[in-house]
Amino acid sequence: MLYLAQIFKKKLMKVISVCILMFSYEGVAFDVPDNVQDVFVRNNCLNCHAGANPSGNLALDDAAVSEASLVSIGANCSNSGDILVVPGDVNASVLHQKLANVNIACGGVMPPNGNLLSTVDLAIIDNWIISIGSAQQFGLLIFQEPSTNVDEDQPEVSVIVNRELGSQGVVTVDFIASRITGDSAENGTDFIETSGTLTFVDGETSQQITVPLIDDDIFEGTEVFTVQLIVGTESGGAVIGEPSQTKVNIIDNELDVNPGTFLFSRVSYNVDENVSSGNIDITIIRSFGATGEVSVNYSTSNSGAVSGSDYQTTTGTLVFPEGDKSETFTITILDDAVEEETEFFNLSLSQPAGGAELGAPSSVQININDDDATSDGDDGDDGDDGGDGGTGNSGGVDIAATEDAEFEAAGSFNYLFLFFIGLLFVKRDLKINLSRK
Secondary structure, three states, X not given: OHHHHHHHXXXXXXXXXXXXXXXXXXXXXXXXXXXXXXXXXXXXXXXXXXXXXXXXXXXXXXXXXXXXXXXXXXXXXXXXXXXXXXXXXXXXXXXXXXXXXXXOOOOOOOOOOOOOOOHHXXXXXXXXXXXXXXXXXXXXXXXXXXXXXXXXXXXXXXXXXXXXXXXXXXXXXXXXXXXXXXXXXXXXXXXXXXXXXXXXXXXXXXEEEEEEEOOOOOOOOOEEEEEEXXXXXXXXXXXXXXXXXXXXXXXXXXXXXXXXXXXXXXXXXXXXXXXXXXXXXXXEEEEOOOOOOEEEEEEEXXXXXOEOOOEOOOEEEEEEXXXXXXXXXXXXXXXXOOOOOOXXXXXXXXXXXXXXXXXXXXXXXXXXXXXXXXXXXXXXXOOOOOOOOOOOOOOOOOHHHHHHHHHHHHHHHHHHHHHHHHHHHHHHHXXXXXXXX
């Protein structure tokens, strides 16, 4: 008899628990939370369900009426008995279908202006629908953070899954850490794909998932993989809520943590007027960091050289993706037929964006070397005094010929000088001889 009494007691307690749970589903024990009301107000959706319930009027700005008019109430726009809000079942709830514009069973999209709710706002609505189901008793399983940052040189990363609302009984849920569409981290080179089951004992409200990381010596920038709870694997009455996944951002340790400083690759540039390509390449260097996407503007301005006759005005914006440390653009050089001195124009950097800075100098000269120099020699028949004379002297003077003439003149003077000295000696000797006679 004692054994039968114990069995009856257990059966009775189970029936009572089920009745309590059913009452919480069907009754109006839960008012629509303030954050849910706020979503409807901000999105101009206070009367979206007017006429779609037995009372003929749904005022979502009234929490008490909204609760009674939403939860477990049939939608008038459906002939299939669709329910506006099915406690704990997001996908079967007409409210979710209309707000998400997915598999709408009846009526049209909400809000009526066609602007869908943001992902964050929709998650608030969905979590509320979940919370009035079994999650109120057994738990709502969600990630604590939608994303997590970790340095590449760390051996592992841990993310936390919380059990909110109820915490009764033992519940489990499966998880997987992997690369999904849109991710950039590679399994086996950046992290080790991990899967398993989280078990929450009675009263436990938090669990941790740990994923091993791999540190390489290759510059890659920030890379991403995803840890997610697998829908449909939850047990014990718990329900998966939002966020049901978290992104892990692996911060590359080969990357300087600064956005960087923009520098010219040279302190000045020289280009021939008749440069074969017609262009000069200008490289801008990003030094002292390469974190994040940054940009900088560049522009030319006249000095001795004039746009349209000596070069082509050039302006633009260089965009450096994360990790990118140099970018190049070209300036067109114009070749004219006018003899002129070496001229220059200015090139400046301005308006750095993304946290990057301008280095010094922020402006440089670009010198254009003229190719139109003319000869200085006369037009006579001998032609020996006018050309380059094979010496490469751009002044038009034959250095070798000039030097020969100078030596010849010096030699003639020396001979003449010696001739006069000789005459003096002859005159002296002649006087001496005459005096002796």
